[in-house]
Amino acid sequence: xxKQIIQxxxxxxxxxxxxxxxxxxxxxxxxxxLLEYTKWENFEKTIIRAMQSCKTSSEIxxxxxxxxxxxxxxxxxxGREIKDYMLTRYACYLIAQNGDPQKDSIAFAQSYFAIQTRxxxxxxxxxxxxxxxxxxxxxxETEKQLSxxxxxxxxxxxxxxxxxxxxxxxxxxxxNTEAMKRKLKVPKNKPLADFLPTVTLKAKEFAAAITDFNxxxxxxxxxxxxxxxxxxxxxxxxxxxxxxxIKPEELPSEEDIKKLQRQVQAQNKxxxxxxxxx
Numbered sequence: 001x002x003k004q005i006i007q008x009x010x011x012x013x014x015x016x017x018x019x020x021x022x023x024x025x026x027x028x029x030x031x032x033x034l035l036e037y038t039k040w041e042n043f044e045k046t047i048i049r050a051m052q053s054c055k056t057s058s059e060i061x062x063x064x065x066x067x068x069x070x071x072x073x074x075x076x077x078x079g080r081e082i083k084d085y086m087l088t089r090y091a092c093y094l095i096a097q098n099g100d101p102q103k104d105s106i107a108f109a110q111s112y113f114a115i116q117t118r119x120x121x122x123x124x125x126x127x128x129x130x131x132x133x134x135x136x137x138x139x140x141e142t143e144k145q146l147s148x149x150x151x152x153x154x155x156x157x158x159x160x161x162x163x164x165x166x167x168x169x170x171x172x173x174x175x176n177t178e179a180m181k182r183k184l185k186v187p188k189n190k191p192l193a194d195f196l197p198t199v200t201l202k203a204k205e206f207a208a209a210i211t212d213f214n215x216x217x218x219x220x221x222x223x224x225x226x227x228x229x230x231x232x233x234x235x236x237x238x239x240x241x242x243x244x245x246i247k248p249e250e251l252p253s254e255e256d257i258k259k260l261q262r263q264v265q266a267q268n269k270x271x272x273x274x275x276x277x278x
Contacts, residue, residue: 005108009105009108010112013109013112018086024088024089025088026087027086027087028085031043031092031095035099035103035105036103044083047085050091050094050095050098051094059090063088064088064090065085065086066085067085069084070082070084090113092113093116095109096109096112096113130264131198132254133257135202136194136201136257138205139193139201139202139208143164143208145212146208150215150226153215153219153220153221153226154222155222155223162227163226163227163230164230165177166227167207167208167231168180168192168204168234169231170230170231170232170235170238171200171203171207171234171237171238173238173247174249177192185253186253194256194257195257196254197251197252199241203237203248207230207237210233
């Protein structure tokens with residue numbers, strides 16, 4: 001395909017894109033024109049095939065194909081209602097995949113929407129990754145505060161490890177820290193928290209924050225009352241998770257967060273240099 005054709009098609013596809021908040025979408029009637037379908041009836045058959053492909057890929061059809069009605073002007077004084085669709089990038093990609101790739105417009109659309117959809121997936125992955133890194137950092141900060149508080153209330157480093165492991169045993173349904181490390185195959189020299197999903201990191205941080213608050217509020221002293229307090233708070237947090245059918249001990253481990261932090265830092269350097277981080 002000639003460079004001039006690619007540039008023209010890219011300009012057209014970008015100009016027809018609609019924005020609603022963070023959502024980018026295309027109207028089916030516009031896409032019909034972009035893909036050079038002369039008859040709506042033929043194009044709608046392609047849309048229906050794409051909707052079937054959407055179902056097959058286990059996506060929720062209504063999230064990508066939204067049917068609507070529009071009024072169009074006929075003559076100078078009358079109008080009629082026509083069917084249209086709001087289409088996400090993924091919907092447009094599926095429609096292009098169900099078209100004739102011998103046509104330049106469809107061949108271009110197949111690559112255009114595939115790349116755009118992949119960019120969105122990568123962006124979502126990065127956002128989830130950054131959220132997990134932030135949750136891990138917040139847990140470290142809260143546990144450092146809790147450690148300082150417990151030291152002021154008669155608990156040394158060894159005692160803090162006992163308090164934290166007992167809390168983990170309550171949160172993870174009977175599995176203490178070492179048991180969870182074995183269960184998730186976490187290396188012995190690595191912290192358990194570096195391999196936990198975001199929801200578990202936030203659960204641990206919340207329980208630790210409550211313990212820190214109550215130890216200071218009630219002026220708890222010594223290993224036994226403080227351990228009892230931390231166990232209670234972790235059990236309470238576990239109960240909340242279970243209401244949403246979340247059992248922390250059954251969630252799979254995730255990639256070492258230290259490795260992921262290095263990846264994000266490398267991506268950030270590429271951003272600053274104007275390079276493609278992906």
